[in-house]
Amino acid sequence: xxxxxxxxxxxCLEDAGWLISxxxxxxxxxFVDSEKIEWHLxxxxxxxxxxxxxxxxxxxxNRTEKLSDILYVKESKNATKLYFSKIDSKQWKTELKRxxxxxx
Numbered sequence: 001x002x003x004x005x006x007x008x009x010x011x012c013l014e015d016a017g018w019l020i021s022x023x024x025x026x027x028x029x030x031f032v033d034s035e036k037i038e039w040h041l042x043x044x045x046x047x048x049x050x051x052x053x054x055x056x057x058x059x060x061x062n063r064t065e066k067l068s069d070i071l072y073v074k075e076s077k078n079a080t081k082l083y084f085s086k087i088d089s090k091q092w093k094t095e096l097k098r099x100x101x102x103x104x
Contacts, residue, residue: 002067006030006054009073012100016065017045032056032065043104050103051076075103 004029008027013020018041024031031037054073058064072083082099085092 002070003030005070005084005092006067008087009082009096009100012096013041013103016100016104017041018043018100028102030065030067035064037070041103046104048094048104073098074098078102 006029010020013046020029021040021042022029022031022038024033025037029090033095035054035056039052039054041050041052042048052073052075054070056064056066056069057071058066058069070084072081074081080099080102082095085095
């Protein structure tokens with residue numbers, strides 16, 4: 001279900017005016033490299049730029065590339081984190097909106 005949370009985050013970011021890019025060998029927003037996913041965001045309206053890094057952790061400490069192992073995403077400016085809680089929870093919806101607002 002982490003893919004669904006990523007898609008929800010993408011939609012929320014785009015609704016707030018952010019353009020999302022990534023520089024990886026597959027040019028995919030879902031590409032995992034060294035247990036991380038990295039995005040670059042640009043907001044042309046206010047000329048803001050920020051990097052997001054998704055961190056994946058295996059429960060047993062093993063290396064992982066499964067999207068279901070995403071624990072949180074962290075932004076580069078203020079080190080604000082968004083933890084990946086249950087997608088249908090009120091906490092997820094609230095924290096998602098707060099996180100996107102904090103980027104501006």
